[in-house]
Amino acid sequence: MLHNRIGEQSKQMKKLFLILVLCLVWNSKVYSNNCTYKDEKYAKEDSELYGDKRTYRAEEAYNAGQTIINVFQAKDLNKLISMFDGELKKGPPLSYFKNKTFDEAFNTSFQKLIISSKPRCGLSDSNKGFDLGNTLLWYDKSKSNKWVIREINYIVTK
Numbered sequence: 001m002l003h004n005r006i007g008e009q010s011k012q013m014k015k016l017f018l019i020l021v022l023c024l025v026w027n028s029k030v031y032s033n034n035c036t037y038k039d040e041k042y043a044k045e046d047s048e049l050y051g052d053k054r055t056y057r058a059e060e061a062y063n064a065g066q067t068i069i070n071v072f073q074a075k076d077l078n079k080l081i082s083m084f085d086g087e088l089k090k091g092p093p094l095s096y097f098k099n100k101t102f103d104e105a106f107n108t109s110f111q112k113l114i115i116s117s118k119p120r121c122g123l124s125d126s127n128k129g130f131d132l133g134n135t136l137l138w139y140d141k142s143k144s145n146k147w148v149i150r151e152i153n154y155i156v157t158k
Contacts, residue, residue, distance in 0.1 A: 015020045035121035040149050042122050051127060058121035061130055064147035068132060069150045072114045075096025075102035076155060083149045093153035110136065110154060 034045075039058035047055040071079045081097055086096075097105055113133040124131040127139025129150065138151040 008110055025030055032067075033059065035059050036071075039121035046123055046126075054129070055145075056141055060147075061123075062119045062121050065130060065132055067138060067147070068137065068149065069115055069117065069119065072106075074116075075111075077102045077105055080149070084148070085146075085148035089150050090138075091154055092156045096156055100129060104153065136138075 035058035043056055043058040068083065077097060077100065113136055117129045117132045119132065120130050123129065131138050136153050137149065139147060139149045142148045
């Protein structure tokens, strides 16, 4: 009788373990993959083609774009500036942001365009990298393997 109880408990534990594993696998697929297998394949091909310029994974590119969107949602100007690779290739000079709030630096409609955009899993342009807001903001990987903002197509009025 004791042997039967141990056997029953063992079967129940195996079922619980299987359910737990299945839940973890399902959740990892749902919550971690914003990019498809095809996106990852293209990223690998791009990385091989542009290896001297950039290497990336599709999911990593998506996450970098989402991080920028999150910074815009949080209106964190210091965090945004920390993502620049020195002066922008195109856009307002660093001095423009001095002593400004996020809302003073960017008008509401510009902010909404960035926030409502969807990050890409693949290159938008092989020379510029990845974009948000339909080319309003460009980001890419630096030579030191860090995701950086390179351009912000925002007209500054003086």
